Amino acid sequence: MHVLLIPDIPTDNADRLLVEGDEARHAIRVKRVRRGEQVVVLDGKGTLLRCLAEPAGRDLELVIQETEHAEPVRPAVHVCSATPKGARVEQLVDSLVQVGAASWTPMLTKLGVVDPRENKLDRLQRIASEALKQARRPYAMELRPKSPLGDVISGGGDAELVIAHSGGSEYRASGAPEIRVLIGPEGGFLPEEIDAAARAGAQIVTFGPHTMRIEAAGPAAVTTVLAAERCNDNNSHRENTA
Amino acid sequence: MHVLLIPDIPTDNADRLLVEGDEARHAIRVKRVRRGEQVVVLDGKGTLLRCLAEPAGRDLELVIQETEHAEPVRPAVHVCSATPKGARVEQLVDSLVQVGAASWTPMLTKLGVVDPRENKLDRLQRIASEALKQARRPYAMELRPKSPLGDVISGGGDAELVIAHSGGSEYRASGAPEIRVLIGPEGGFLPEEIDAAARAGAQIVTFGPHTMRIEAAGPAAVTTVLAAERCNDNNSHRENTA
Numbered sequence: 001m002h003v004l005l006i007p008d009i010p011t012d013n014a015d016r017l018l019v020e021g022d023e024a025r026h027a028i029r030v031k032r033v034r035r036g037e038q039v040v041v042l043d044g045k046g047t048l049l050r051c052l053a054e055p056a057g058r059d060l061e062l063v064i065q066e067t068e069h070a071e072p073v074r075p076a077v078h079v080c081s082a083t084p085k086g087a088r089v090e091q092l093v094d095s096l097v098q099v100g101a102a103s104w105t106p107m108l109t110k111l112g113v114v115d116p117r118e119n120k121l122d123r124l125q126r127i128a129s130e131a132l133k134q135a136r137r138p139y140a141m142e143l144r145p146k147s148p149l150g151d152v153i154s155g156g157g158d159a160e161l162v163i164a165h166s167g168g169s170e171y172r173a174s175g176a177p178e179i180r181v182l183i184g185p186e187g188g189f190l191p192e193e194i195d196a197a198a199r200a201g202a203q204i205v206t207f208g209p210h211t212m213r214i215e216a217a218g219p220a221a222v223t224t225v226l227a228a229e230r231c232n233d234n235n236s237h238r239e240n241t242a
Numbered sequence: 243m244h245v246l247l248i249p250d251i252p253t254d255n256a257d258r259l260l261v262e263g264d265e266a267r268h269a270i271r272v273k274r275v276r277r278g279e280q281v282v283v284l285d286g287k288g289t290l291l292r293c294l295a296e297p298a299g300r301d302l303e304l305v306i307q308e309t310e311h312a313e314p315v316r317p318a319v320h321v322c323s324a325t326p327k328g329a330r331v332e333q334l335v336d337s338l339v340q341v342g343a344a345s346w347t348p349m350l351t352k353l354g355v356v357d358p359r360e361n362k363l364d365r366l367q368r369i370a371s372e373a374l375k376q377a378r379r380p381y382a383m384e385l386r387p388k389s390p391l392g393d394v395i396s397g398g399g400d401a402e403l404v405i406a407h408s409g410g411s412e413y414r415a416s417g418a419p420e421i422r423v424l425i426g427p428e429g430g431f432l433p434e435e436i437d438a439a440a441r442a443g444a445q446i447v448t449f450g451p452h453t454m455r456i457e458a459a460g461p462a463a464v465t466t467v468l469a470a471e472r473c474n475d476n477n478s479h480r481e482n483t484a
Binding site: 073091094095097098099100134135136137170171207208209210211212213216219220223224226227228230231234 | 315333336337339340341342376377378379412413449450451452453454455458461462465466468469470472473476
């Protein structure tokens with residue numbers, strides 16, 4: 001079933017939607033969506049529409065059958081990591097969308113060697129959008145501006161802070177609604193960087209038995225945090241109702 | 243620090259090791275390992291040697307300084323999945339090595355469209371070996387022969403069985419030393435396939451909030467299982483010593 005991403009779905013409760021431009025052209029010419037076919041529309045802000053397609057020339061008219069509103073994934077896990085080299089940054093962004101990260105921030109550290117370039121942002125945005133459609137993910141993952149480690153550590157507000165380090169402990173669920181995970185470059189974090197995070201109250205956590213590259217470590221961290229927080233949430237409910 | 247993979251390290255307690263062939267050539271010509279440089283040798287069977295390099299012509303002599311023996315990752319998580327298309331299968335194997343999977347089995351299901359070809363196995367073996375070296379992973383990940391879902395379900399021995407399904411529950415740790423995780427193709431498992439696994443005692447588990455592609459789902463499953471089992475193990479120890 002074809003999925004379209006349309007960031008500004010009209011909110012006037014109309015039962016038809018007109019799709020123009022690239023999304024329409026791609027649906028009609030590449031995906032060959034035909035009259036009467038079912039199509040899903042996402043707006044990246046929690047709305048999912050189930051529609052029937054009515055191709056009309058170069059545009060695509062959709063008849064809206066059902067409207068769903070989803071809650072965002074909780075907790076919100078924000079990944080701040082060094083930037084992998086080359087195409088690996090695309091794999092990182094794609095994987096983070098699939099596993100449910102709330103955002104990705106390219107983070108600048110002492111031993112990081114790759115400076116994320118602004119002109120790559122468009123490409124990463126397209127990759128994030130494609131991954132969102134494939135995963136039927138209701139909320140878009142934010143691609144945030146690059147930020148030095150110090151700012152990431154101090155700028156987290158009430159977010160629970162977690163720094164990934166192979167010598168760390170297992171992740172401890174906290175029930176926090178926002179969690180910020182810091183992933184270092186291939187050369188690792190310097191001891192002073194780990195200390196700075198620890199002084200700011202960060203958990204020092206290992207997310208796997210081996211040294212992982214950034215594009216594997218980020219998704220592993222998100223997966224671990226979400227599973228632990230959801231498990232913790234279930235346990236709290238059981239205790240409260242016991 | 244350069245890492246070499248040498249499957250058959252002599253066990254005669256000699257303090258020198260002669261490396262020939264491809265590994266030697268790659269170390270000397272490509273990585274430009276110099277006399278006196280530190281080098282790590284893995285055999286993929288748990289042994290790690292820390293050595294000093296003594297390039298000698300086309301061969302590489304190593305002076306062994308330290309020998310370490312590692313325990314395998316426990317529990318052993320065996321991933322049985324449909325085969326992703328194209329280069330994505332390489333990403334799957336690479337990621338599974340990094341996150342600590344014990345083995346990967348290409349699994350044949352009703353809706354799976356990609357048949358893993360034997361001639362790709364060499365390439366996947368090279369990718370697994372490179373990933374092992376980068377991760378300093380002591381034990382090689384097994385690449386097992388392809389197997390139909392039915393055989394995977396019935397042939398698990400005492401392994402705990404887990405089938406990934408978006409409608410499933412959170413993973414429950416069992417303390418089992420061997421765990422077999424089944425990941426379906428892009429089209430998903432058929433209801434009869436889920437039923438067959440459930441009848442064989444499988445947990446039906448969701449490993450994330452969104453639909454993941456195979457190469458993201460496999461590593462997410464391994465990460466979740468290992469974290470839950472290690473957490474469970476810690477809790478048991480705490481209860482036993484309380």
